Amino acid sequence: MKEKSIKFGKNVVTTEEFVAEGHSFCVGCGEALALRLACKALGKDVVVANATGCIEICTSPLPVTSWRVPWIHTLFENTAATVSGIEAGLKILMKKGKMPEKDIKCVAVAGDGGTSDIGIQALSGAFERNHDFLYLCFDNEAYMNTGIQRSSATPYGASTTTAPAGKLSIGQTTWKKNMPEIAVAHNIPYVATACPGYPFDLMNKVKKGGKVRGPAYVHIFSPCPTGWRHASDLAVEIGRLAVETGVFPLYEVENGRYRLNIDRSKLRPVEEYLKTQGRFRHLLDEEIAKIQEHVNDEYAKLKAKVACFAA
């Protein structure tokens, strides 16, 4: 970690921890870092609903818990529905005078599988019903908790245990599902992408999403040393590379208006990102070129949206 690149100011970030140490995340987990930062940005007046997955499993083995804020896990695919009930419940109890008025943010936490695969119906429903909640998708691009199985968020060319690279396959043969854009399509007030490699940007977006009245969605790119086959000290660097190559651009959509938060005049070659990870090491030049072309196209599309609907 390059210490001088980290901005630090007294009272900028709370020293209070809301997810206690002693959890069982893998060494160097990008998701654990992102979660810690997100919770610091939100503070203590939250109720968190967590989908089944790495975060849930690593923080809650009975009879102990890492959570210092109210937290609930029920199932895998229903987190947006559970948080709908929490939000509606708190609101009506306050309205009926059955509990004191308080600004409590309802937060859903899920992985990419729990969001873009099995949980997408419940999430779409909760968006459409306009519940006042913040949904955080921690995207480590596969089912990591069950052992690196492919999801619809797995990128093209990545090798996973259920879409392995082999003599006849490059691994994942489909492009990553664009979940942030699916969220945008619901016309919700706030959508953003974030990455723990940019901690202040991440915390600002989570904070902003938490203040929105109505649904907010923050899609957090979460490097996974175990699943991506990279060294355990590289999560931050790989996250930054994903942004700098245009693989995972950082942007916000506020009330339909786009803003690119990191806009490099020239993107770094995607190969620099791919070569850091074992999951891509089987890729030949022609596949890398194909990925580069796709990244260029997607980035151009995003820039066009920014130009068309600037914040």
Next chain:
Amino acid sequence: MSRRVGLEASLAAAEAARMADVDVIAAYPITPQTHIPERLAEMVADGELNAAYIPVESEHSALSACLGAAAVGARTFTATAGQGLELMHEVVYVASSMRYPIVMTVCNRALSAPLSVWGDHSDVMAVRDTGWIQIFCQNSQEAFDLTLWAFRVGEDSRVLLPVMVHFDGFHLSHVTEPVVLPEQEEVDGFLPRFRYPFALNPDKPMTHGAFGPPDIYSEAKIAQEVAFRKSKDVIIQGFKEFGDIFGRYYHLVESYRAEGAKTLLLTMGSFSETAKIAIDLKKSKGESVGLISLRLWRPFPFEELRQAVGNAETLIVFDRCISFGGPGGPVSSEIKSALYSEKNRPEVVSFIGGLGGRDMAVEDFEYVIERGREIVEKGSKELFETVGIRGKVTGIRG
């Protein structure tokens, strides 16, 4: 002053939820349950009920939203039927295991395929072992009474368990009958405000739904089973309190002209009322018959069932569900196992009928009684027989 009105069973259940002042309703429309959420949505829209109505996108989300609402301490209600109950199946287990006292009406419906929106008990049997208190209604009055009672029992701090109030799809859900509605003060006297002791609140952070590693899962599940069985005391107390206030007393097992009868018919749900007429006709001919109907399905009322059966020689059990490849109708196999340890147990005969909305007329129940006695006299190797179904099924052997 209470008032007597004509009310469909579905609307009676909705009225009970209103008088219980529910905080959150989350429901998805499915025939034959629709009249319940429709009526509640209307009440909320008209300001007759101060509640949050969440029009979810599926039954899975309906019960999931109920989990969230109950977890923050809201009085929570939903209703479903058949396929809807199947879709929410995994959530049904979570509700009881996490001890959320949600009340759910189930308008009992057959299961696909072939698609059938009509009534039977297939949906009930699929959730038999989910750890919910399950009670059956026979008429619209009971739909009102037992919905109210369900909140009282489920929310009791000694219980904290969800309750399913079953009534037969169409045969009861869509039937208008006279219902006595109490005054709000009487309801408030019976049903105290829900104070959930473990509500999720930032002022006192708690963790709900941590996962159970092998060194703790077994103890957690056994503790749930112990608590579930103990709920029976509160169930009985709830019936007594209800009767003392409203004048209608309910029992875990209801007996009708059953005392001293040699042959007993056993039913569950609204068909019991048709069966009563068959019993009256048989009695008028001097036959020694009676009816018992199970009101409480879970936790199973073993003691009360044995008492109700008494010294009967023949017990004919009528099921509205098939247990494919199993020992007969699912109710009959429960009954057989409940009576197995008894020294003087009756011969138990299993009948299956009334599937997917097929009606059971009075004469069908008369046939069941006659044929049941004949089976016992002559003996039969069939595990069950059918009633009201075209064609004779034989060769169903254990």
